[in-house]
Amino acid sequence: MGASTLLLTGNIDTIAQMSCNPAIGGQAKGQMVREIDALGGEMAVNADVTAIQFRLLNESKGAAVQSPRAQCDKKAYQFRLKHTLELQANLQVFQATVTGLIFKESKVIGCHTNLDIDFIGQTVIVTTGTFLRGLMHIGQNKNEGGRLGDFSAKSLSASFLEAGIKLERLKTGTPPRLSGRSIDFSKMVEQKGDANPTFFAFYDTREESPLFHVEQTGERRLGWAPGTEQVSCWMTHTSPETAKIVRSNLSKSAMYSGEIQGVGPRYCPSIEDKFVRFADKPRHLLFLEPEGRSTNEYYVNGLSTSLPFDVQVDMVRSVPGLEHALLLRPAYAVEYDFAHPTQLFPTLESKKVENLFFAGQINGTSGYEEAAGQGLVAGVNAVNKMRGTPPMLLRRHEGYLGVLIDDLVTKGTNEPYRMFTSRAEHRLLFNHGSAELRLIEHSKAHGLLSPARIRNIEAKREQITYWIEFLETNRTKNGSWADHIRREQHEKAALPEAFIRESSAVRDEVLYRVRYQGYLAREQRQIAKFADIEKIRLSPTLDYLSIRGLRRESALKLAEAKPMTLAQASRISGVNPADISILMVMLSSKDKQGD
Numbered sequence: 001m002g003a004s005t006l007l008l009t010g011n012i013d014t015i016a017q018m019s020c021n022p023a024i025g026g027q028a029k030g031q032m033v034r035e036i037d038a039l040g041g042e043m044a045v046n047a048d049v050t051a052i053q054f055r056l057l058n059e060s061k062g063a064a065v066q067s068p069r070a071q072c073d074k075k076a077y078q079f080r081l082k083h084t085l086e087l088q089a090n091l092q093v094f095q096a097t098v099t100g101l102i103f104k105e106s107k108v109i110g111c112h113t114n115l116d117i118d119f120i121g122q123t124v125i126v127t128t129g130t131f132l133r134g135l136m137h138i139g140q141n142k143n144e145g146g147r148l149g150d151f152s153a154k155s156l157s158a159s160f161l162e163a164g165i166k167l168e169r170l171k172t173g174t175p176p177r178l179s180g181r182s183i184d185f186s187k188m189v190e191q192k193g194d195a196n197p198t199f200f201a202f203y204d205t206r207e208e209s210p211l212f213h214v215e216q217t218g219e220r221r222l223g224w225a226p227g228t229e230q231v232s233c234w235m236t237h238t239s240p241e242t243a244k245i246v247r248s249n250l251s252k253s254a255m256y257s258g259e260i261q262g263v264g265p266r267y268c269p270s271i272e273d274k275f276v277r278f279a280d281k282p283r284h285l286l287f288l289e290p291e292g293r294s295t296n297e298y299y300v301n302g303l304s305t306s307l308p309f310d311v312q313v314d315m316v317r318s319v320p321g322l323e324h325a326l327l328l329r330p331a332y333a334v335e336y337d338f339a340h341p342t343q344l345f346p347t348l349e350s351k352k353v354e355n356l357f358f359a360g361q362i363n364g365t366s367g368y369e370e371a372a373g374q375g376l377v378a379g380v381n382a383v384n385k386m387r388g389t390p391p392m393l394l395r396r397h398e399g400y401l402g403v404l405i406d407d408l409v410t411k412g413t414n415e416p417y418r419m420f421t422s423r424a425e426h427r428l429l430f431n432h433g434s435a436e437l438r439l440i441e442h443s444k445a446h447g448l449l450s451p452a453r454i455r456n457i458e459a460k461r462e463q464i465t466y467w468i469e470f471l472e473t474n475r476t477k478n479g480s481w482a483d484h485i486r487r488e489q490h491e492k493a494a495l496p497e498a499f500i501r502e503s504s505a506v507r508d509e510v511l512y513r514v515r516y517q518g519y520l521a522r523e524q525r526q527i528a529k530f531a532d533i534e535k536i537r538l539s540p541t542l543d544y545l546s547i548r549g550l551r552r553e554s555a556l557k558l559a560e561a562k563p564m565t566l567a568q569a570s571r572i573s574g575v576n577p578a579d580i581s582i583l584m585v586m587l588s589s590k591d592k593q594g595d
Helices: 029-038 043-050 074-087 156-162 240-248 271-277 309-316 368-387 400-411 432-446 451-473 481-487 504-515 517-535 552-561 566-570 577-593
Strands: 005-009 023-025 051-057 067-072 091-095 098-104 107-113 124-126 135-138 141-144 167-174 177-179 189-191 233-237 285-290 297-301 327-329 332-339 356-358
Touching: 023 029, 023 043, 023 368, 029 043, 029 067, 029 368, 029 400, 029 432, 043 051, 043 067, 043 074, 043 368, 067 074, 074 091, 098 156, 107 124, 124 368, 156 167, 240 271, 240 309, 309 327, 356 368, 368 400, 432 451, 432 504, 451 481, 451 504, 481 504, 504 517, 517 566, 552 566, 566 577
Parallel strands: 005 091, 124 356
Antiparallel strands: 023 067, 051 067, 098 107, 135 141, 135 332, 167 332, 177 297, 177 327, 189 233, 233 285, 285 297
């Protein structure tokens, strides 16, 4: 967008470091990565060119829930993205720990650092991850830090509390890392990558491939041709001995001994949680995932724990194939501060402090993709705020990023929030191949993509529209081509040759829209039905406590949330349809009075 930007980070060498699983994408998350790419973000390309395995999840199910996922080379992903930032115009990267914010007249104007250097800016975006008063637990052992081997931001929380921003604690965890040479893979099930990988980035609308473009400086970024030389992951499972070890040592777990106060992720439970909450399950699946091409380190997906190290060793060695495993890094849980996201506007700007934006785990989310999406939206809106131009507001019916932000700022979260397809009521519209088409108006309005790419997306949209109309109106033996598609599962050989010669991106999107035409039309009718209340704006200064007939409980919740629209007000927990009716009557009365 051409704004002059400074990135402050406590350690330049760990920019884009993948703290947990070295993977990008997955259910709903893969769609979010494609949405990030459609809005000009870097995550998709970076994942594609540093991935060591690609898999399309739910391939046997409907296209709406199919999600791309990639296992990445952890160091290659990190180094390439660091290099990308170094080459980015209008961006300066500087190593310093932010120790506090600088306020002036209830606005943020900059920040203090541990180097006694102050930085002044028109907007500030806070992306602290798990580093805000981060505390790591391995049994009874505690170490300050946002991740193993890194620091803890200890003084910044005071600035937020000073500004009236409410903070609480959350918890997340990681599993142990193992030496590959100590693993017996013969006792495990091999999981290979897809022969025909599904990539994250939209290469069909880019004028030239950005993958190995040599910069004007002569520098070439790290990476390889996506999908080449894929490596395998391996599947094993816990044993009865594993369950016995975990259950007999629960009192030593930081989670179960009361050492940790923060709430952990319900959908990514620790191994202790699995054996307690799912006691009827005889075993739990584990996945051995390589951390990269140039390392022999393996990540044990599914074995997150905060048990003491000696117990971890026994537990790991009770798993088939890991009887002689060597631990390179222990598993640990990390506790950290987060700010309740209901304190934010849908732009991700703070309601308490003007020009202050929050993105990522500080808003209560969990996952690289959720953080990247928030960072992108906060960045765009920080520039818009500075320039006095309209904000970028992503709606729930436009994509998972819209659902994510609306859920956070409207409903809030008391546990690490993770995106799932089930959170989106209009998920049939969110097939991963349509992200560019759904979000192009935002990209155009905010200058997020090159003019050439915008033209290519519009041309693709026109081709898709043309072929849908063609297939719906032109007839074959037993009805229209579209009717034939909706009846048959394997229709490609029987379709018009000109259509088969189209790009796979166009062809797949046309087939999706034709095949599910009835369902998609129903979704659009539902969206249209609620469009009116989405347009009804609510003033941030509206005195809800003075509205006659409005329940006090609802009035207090509305006053705290400060919803921007009537639709957003309707989604606040505890606000019922009767409350919305009263608001509509009040707004209608004001309109008649010309107020």
